Amino acid sequence: MFRYVVAIFLGFIFSQNIEIVDIKVEGLDRLNKEDIYRISKLYPGMYLDRGDEINKGINKLWSLGRFSDIQFYLEDESDNGITLKIIIDELPVIGDVKYIGNKKKKDKTLNELIELSSGQIISGNTLFNAEQKIVNDYIGDRFYSVTVSHEIEDTDVDYIKNLNFYIYEGSKSRIKNINIRGNENFPFYSFLNKNQLSKIFGNTKEFKWYFPWRGKFNQSDFDMDIKNLEIFYKNKGYRDFKILSKDIAYFDKKIEINIDLYEGEKYFYKEFNFINNEIFPDEELLKELALKPGEQYNKEKLDIAIFDNINSLYMDQGYYFFNVTEEIVPYGKDSLIVNLILNENEKVRIRKIHIKGNDKTAENVIRRELKIYPGNIFDREKIIESMKSLYMLNYFETVDPQISVVSDKEIDISMNVVEKETGRANFSMGYNEYSGFSGGGGFEFINFLGKGLKLQVDYQKGLQNQINSGFNQSTSSGSADFESFSISFTEPRIFDSRNSIGFSLYKAEQGARSGYSDYDIENIGGSISFGRRFKWPDYYTGGSWSIGIRNSKYFGNLEDLENHFPDDLIHGRNSIPYANRKGLKLTQTISRTNIDNAEFATTGSKLVWTSILSGGFLGGNENYHKHVFNFKWYTPITNKIVFYQNYTFGAIKALVKDEYISSRTRFALGGTGIPYGEMLRGYTDSDLGPRIPGTYSHGGNILFKYSSELRFLLSPSPTVYFILFADAGGIWEDFNNVDIFHLKRSAGFGVRLNMPMLGMIGYDIAYGFDKYDDPLFTDPPRWEQHLIFGVPLN
Template structure:
C-alpha cells in the first residue's frame, strides 16, 4: 500500500517537479489528532519557504511511514501559484494499543505477550499484527501444533486501560487444531553406531512416548543444535568427515504424528600415524609426548585431542612461565584413515609476575587471602601454582567465587588480580538439630564464626539445651545442656602453625535411646597445636591436642558400681595426634579430590586419671567427577578403642561416650547410618537399647547431582553399610560370614542437601534398611532423617 501511494503522488507532482526545484510556499497537515503539525513537518523534511524537488516528496513519504505512527500517509498538491506550491500532508493515525486478548488458546498467554512486538500504550504499527501472528504460530509449532491458524482483529474496547481517543484492543483468534508428536527418529547410514546410541546424543530432540510427558515437540532451533552435537559425537569417535546429509520430516496426518529421518554419512574412522614436533626448545620431544598421551594407532577424538594439546601438553610451557606460547597442530590426512600430526610451536618469552592484587574482600582481611597464595611478585609465572592458589582460597569457604585474573603489562611481565566475592555470612548456627521417625527431636543450638572479624580465625560460643525423647517409650525424657567456648587460629601470624583452645561443660541425663542409666556432668578444657606440612605433599596437616576433664555421675550406687566401677567422679587426661590430608577442590560441593583423617588418642596410663584407653579412627573420603555434573562420593570409616593395661589396684574403665554407636543421623555423638533409627546399630541390651561398642566400620557410596551452585543445593542417591562390635580385635569384625559381607547393616535411599547462609547444612534423607535389627526377621524398612546445622 505504501508503494502505491508513493507512486500515485509522484505522478501528480511529475509535471511540476520534473528536472527542477520549486519553492514550497505552504505546508498544511490534516488528519492528525495526537501528533503535532510541527513534528509531522519536521519528520517529513517539508517546511514553508524551502526549495524542493521530486525526490524530496518520495523521501518525505518514506520518513513519515517509517515513524510507525500512521496507517495511511498522503501528500496532496493544493495550489501552484507565483509564490510557489502549496501542499497538504494527509495522515491517518494508527490506534494506540489498549489491551491484547486471545481467543481459543489452551496455553499460558504470557508466552505470547513476552515474545510479540506489541506493547500496551504504544501505537499499533502497520504490519505489526501480521508479525505477531507469525510469532504466535512459531510458538505453537514449537509445541507440535503444525496446523495452527492465527488471525487478528482490532476492536474498540469497552473498558480502556489507555487514555486515548484512538485506544483499541487487539484480539488474536487461534484455532489450534491437533497436536503432532514426534513418534519416531530413524537413521540411515549409521553403520558403526546403533540408533539407540545416536538418539541419546540428541539432547532436546526426543521421541514422545506415552510415559515421557516432559518431552517437548520438535523444535527447529534445538534440532539444529542437536545435529551439531551428533557431529561432535562422531568427531570424538574419530569420524572427522562425518556429516548429516539430509533430514526429512514425514507427517502422518491420520495419527497426528511425525517421523524424523536423518541420513548420515559416517566416513572413515581416523587413527594417529606419525607425530612430530617443530620449534620446541624449552621442552624436549619425550616430555611433550609423555604429556600428550597420544600413541600411534590411537583413534582420533576431537575432544580428547583438544584437551591433550592445550591443557596437558602446553601445561609444561605455562608452568615454566611461557604463558604466551602457542602451538599450531597441523593435521595432515594420510591415506583413507590415518592422520599425521605436526606440532609447530611459538614459545615466546618467559613471563614474570610484577604485582599481585586482591580485590572484592570487604570483610576478609587481605593477609588471610595472600597467605594462601603459592605465587609472589618477582616469581616466574606458573599456571599450576595459580590454580592451586585459587583452590586454596576456595577451600577456606569464605567466598562464593574466586577469579584469578592475569593482566599482561609488557612482553615479559603480568599482574595478577585475585577477585573474590564474599559469602553473605560465614557465621552459622552450628549445633545439631535432628529428627527421626523413631526418636523425634534431638539436638540444640549454637553459633560458630568461621571467619571471626575477617581474620580467618574460628570462634565458637555455643549454649545448647534439648531433650531426647522417644515417641514409643514411657520413660521420662532425658535432658542435656552444654556450654562450649572455643578459639582456633589456623595460621598464627600468617605462619604455617595452628593454635587453638576450648573450654566446655555439659550435662546429660540418662538416655532412653542410648542405654546409660546415669546422669553425668562433664567439664574440661582442650589445648591444640598444629602445622601445615610440605611432605609427603603440602596438602597434609598435623595437629596435637591435650584434653583435661572431670566427670561426675549421679544415679543408684548399684548402677555406679556396675558401669563406672564404683567411681562417682572420674578424671581424664588424654593426648591426641591427628594427621589429615585435604585435596578437595571445594568445601560445600567437592567435585574432585579426597580427604583423609587419622586420629590417635592415648588417655590415662602414664598421663594419669581414671580413663585408660587408646582410640584410633581412620576416615577416608573420595570425590570423583563422572558423567554430566554427577559426582561419585565414596567414604570408608574405621574405628577401634581398647582399654589400657593398668595396675590391679587402679580402678579404670572406658567411658561410654568414647565408645562407638551408630544409626540415624548420628546426632549428637554417634555415627550416622541412614535407614535405621538413631543409635540402633551395634551391641544392645535385652530390651533393645544401644550400649556402644569397641570397634566400628562403615562404607558409604553416593551419587550427587547439583541443583544450584549458590546457594549450594544437591540431591543424592546413596548406599551404605556399617556396624559396631563389642570386640576391639580388628580380625573379628571383618570375618566374612555366609549370610552377608562383613556382618554389616546395609541401607540405600535418596536425600537432598541445602547450604544456607547463617545456618550451614540442611539435609533430608529417606533410607531403606535391608537388615533386621529387632530380631523379628524382617528388614528395618524406610526411615527418614533430618539434619540441621552440621558442618561440612
C-alpha cells in the same frame, strides 16, 4: 524511514551563526508543535552555531519511536535567518485487539503473551514480534502448521486502529519418522547396541504409543542433536563426516525428518610431528600428548591432548604466550599425519596480584592462601591450586582469576572474588521415629571480623521420646536427657604463618540410660591447641595437637560405683554418691584435604587421623588411648553427579585393667549420629552395638562404618542436592568380637540444602535391613526418617 532536505547544508550555514526564524510543523495528530520543539531541542529564535543541531534534532525525534516518517525542509532563507518545515507522520495507536480462529487458546492467554493493549503505538516491529510470539507459543504446544496474519482496521478516530489477528492453528503434530541415509557403519536402531544413532538423538525422538511423551520437535534441540551426531562420528575416527542435507517436513498430524549424511573413511594416526619445539624434546611432548601412532582418530581426545595436556605443560613452566597450531595431513586412504607447530615464546613473570571484591574479608586472609606471588614465573597449576584453596575457605561464591598483559614478559593477575554470608546460626537437630528430637543450636563464624578467625558457640539438648516405652527407662535421673554447652576459638594462620592456635571450653550433662550409660554424668573441661600446615607431602596436609583437661562426675547407685571405680574416687556415700575423675589428655590430628568445593565437592579426598592419649604418664585417673581414621573420597560421574564414599574405623583401649570408659568416650552408632555418635541411617540414634537384652546399646570399643552416596546437584546457589545412599557398619566390645561380614546395613534417599545463616539441612528416609543385637527384637527396624540440621559439609 525519514528524509530531510536542507538546501544550504553544503557548509555555508554551518560556518556561520544562523538564526532559526520559524519552524513550521505539519502532520500532527496527538502531539503539538511545542512537543516537537521540546523533543528536537530546535526552537524559533535559536542560533545554529555548531553545525549538527538539525541532525541531532532529527535523531531525537526518530528515537522516540512514535513516527513512521520525518521530513525536514528549508522553506525560506533570508538575511535574518532561515525558516524550517517539518512534516511528520505519526504512528497510530491500538484501539481493540481481537483474535480470530483461536480454538485452542483463550483470548486472555494470547493477550498476556503478546503484551499489547489499548493506547500502545502500532509499528511494523511491534506487529512482527506479536505474530512471532503467537507462532512460537503454538509451536511449543506442537502446532507446527500454525500461521498468523494481522489486519489493521480503521475506527472513527483517525489515529486509533483496531488490530485483528487471524490464526490458523492446524493440528498437533508429532515426529513419526526419522530417516537417516548414508549411515553404513552405525545403525539408527539396534537393540542393546551402544553405538546406535538413535541414542545420539537424545532430544529428538519418534512418537510411539508406548512412549507417549516422545515426538515433540524443537528446533534448537534438533540442532544440538545434529551437532552431537557430528561429534559422535568424528570421535569414532570419521574425520570427513558431514551432513549433506536435512529436511523437516510438516504434515497435518505428523512430522518427518530426513537426513542425508556422508560418513567417509575411518582414520588412524600415522605419526605426530612437533615443529619449532626447543624447550621440551619430542619424546616428552609425545608422552604428554598421550596419543600413539596407530590409534583411532578421535577429535575430542586430540583437542584435549593438544589444548589441555601440551598447553598445560608449557603454561605450568611460565610460557603464558605459548600457542600451538594443529595441521592434519591425510596420508594414503585412512591415515593421518598430525603436525603440531609450536610457538613457545618467552617465560612470563607476574608483576602484580590484585585482590578485588573482598568487601568483608581482609586482603591478607586471601593472599596467604595463594600459591603464587609477584615476581614468580607464571604457573597455571599454582593458580588453579590457589583457586581451590580459596574455595575451601568457604568464604566465597566464586573465585575468578583474570590475567592482564603488561608486556611480552610480564602479566598482572586479578583475583576477583564474590563473598557470601559466612556467619550462621548453626542449628543442629536430629529426629527419628523412635527417639524423637535431639539437637540444639549456636553460632558459628568461620570468618570472624573478616580476619579468617573461627568462633563457635554451641548448645545441645536431647530428650528421650517418652512415647516409646518398649525399653527399660528406669535410671537414676528418670530420663536420658543430655545438655551441653561449648565455646571454641581458632586463629588458623597466626601472623599469616602456617601455624594455628586455639582454645575450647565446655560443660556437658548426660542423663543415664539403662544399658547405654549406668550413670548421670557431668563433664567440665577445656583445651588449648596448636596446629601447622605441612610442607610434606604437600600443602594439603596439616596437623594439630591439643592438651585438654576434664573433670567428670558420675552419679548413680553406690554399689555400681564401687564396682567401677576405686574407693578414693567415690564421694557422698551418705547423701548423693558420685565418683569424681580428672583426666589430662593429649590429642593429635593429622589431616589432608584437597577437595574442590566445600559445599558440593566433585573431586578430591579428605583424610583425618585422630589419636587421643588420656592419663598414663600424663597424670589423672582416666586412662585410655583412642584412634579414629576417617577417609572420604569424591569421584565425578558428570559435572553434576558425584559418587561419594566414606570409611571410618576407630578403636579404644584402656591403659589400666578393668578401667571404666564412659559412654561419651566409647563409640556410638546409629541414626543421625547427633550429638556425638556416628551416622548410620535406617536405625535409631546411637542404638547399634552390644547391649543387655531389653535395653539400649551401651556403645563399643571398636567401630567400622562404610557409606556410599550418589549425589545429584540440583542447584549450585544455594547448594541443593539429592542423594541415594547405602550405609553399613558395626561396633564391638573388642577385636575378638569383630565381624565385618555381619554389619548393620541400610539404604535410602534424601536431600541436602545449604541455607545461608542456617547451614546444611538434611532429610533422609532409610530402610534398615538387619535387626538389632537383642533377642527381644526379632524384626529389623525397616523404614526410619531422619531430619537433620547442621549436617557437616561433605
